[in-house]
Amino acid sequence: MSGHSKWANIKHRKAAQDSKRGALFQKLVKAIIIAAKEGGGxxxxxxxxxxxxxxxxxVSVPAENIERxxxxxxxxxxxxIYEExxxxxxxxxxxxxxxxATTDNKNRTTPEIRALLTRNGGSLGEAGCVSWNFSRRGVITIEGGVDEDELLLAVLDAGGEDLANEGDTFSxxxxxxxxxxVAEALKKQGYPVANAESQLLPKTTVSVSEKNMAAKIMKLLDALEEHDDVQNVACNVDIPDDVLESLDE
Known part of the structure; x- marks a missing residue:
């Protein structure tokens, strides 16, 4: 599970930064609209x-915004009217x-995503070109400061499948x-659940330890996630913690 765990760790680090962005409210509102449209209110x-x-x-989205x-x-x-x-x-x-992504105008969003990729050393591919290397999993982030062995037993008892120690957090x-x-069961046992959602996780990963390349990759991921219509981004990269930390310096 090392590849899965590394990407989840990157996602967690980025989430802390994303929470500071003003566009996050609108992204979350769109997610609520889509969820209610598909499964009811x-x-x-x-x-x-x-x-x-x-x-x-x-992240303190007002209750009236959620209800609306x-x-x-x-x-x-x-x-x-939004579509995924x-x-x-x-x-x-x-x-x-x-x-x-979630958009009310695919003809606008698609060229914008293509342009972001091109400007940041990437390219848009055909359907199926990379999805074979990803699977959807449930990921629950537990804040640190808990006993790992006891947490593992609680996870298995609650119906979870695996546990990864990320240093500051557990996935x-x-x-x-x-x-x-599973998240509700862990909460009832007193575990500090920071996040619980389904994510696309890579089956295999590519290790990137060269700082300049890692910086280019993170710049692309940031640019994509800053786009108003983008809800989630997944990739198959494995960047060591020391390299990630050096990018913040």
Whole structure:
């Protein structure tokens, strides 16, 4: 699970930065609209909606914005019609990249994503060109300061599949359909759950320890995630912690 765990760790580090961006509110609102559109407006019966609401609340999206997004998704009030789009691409050094976006105008979003890739050493690929190397997993982030052996037992008892020590945090892996059930079980046992969601994780990874190449890759990932329509970005890169930390200096 080392490849999965490394990408989850990069995702966690980036999430802390993303939370400072003003565009995050709109991204989360779009996620709520899509979830409500697909599974209904009751978070008790729609786990995807429940997860989207929890992520929005975690960064203090106002309750009225959340409620309005749910009603837009269910059609109770009018608003833009969003669709989900998945882009497969290559990044610097030929790394595999998958971009999950939510847009009200695919004809606008697609050329913008292509331009971002081109400007940052990447290129848009055909459907299926890299998705074969990714699988969707449930990922639960547990904050550090807990006993690893006890946490592993709790994870297995709750129906989780694996645990990875990321240093400052732990990543719990589950079937995507079980991620929120497992997260709730861990919360009830007192474990500090920081995040719980389904993610696309690479089956195999490419190790990048050269700082300049790592910087190019992270610049591309940042540029993609800053785009208003992009919800998630996954890639098959494995960047050592010391290299990641050097990029922050």
């Amino acid at each position: 009751d978070p008790g019966a729609n786990m995807r909606l429940k997860a989207a609401i929890e992520r929005a609340k975690a 997004a749910i009603k837009r998704g269910t059609g109770e009030i009018e608003g833009a 789009v998945l882009y497969e691409a290559y990044g610097p050094g030929g790394i595999a990249v998958i971009i999950e 719990v892996y589950t079937d995507p359909s079980a991620v929120h059930t």
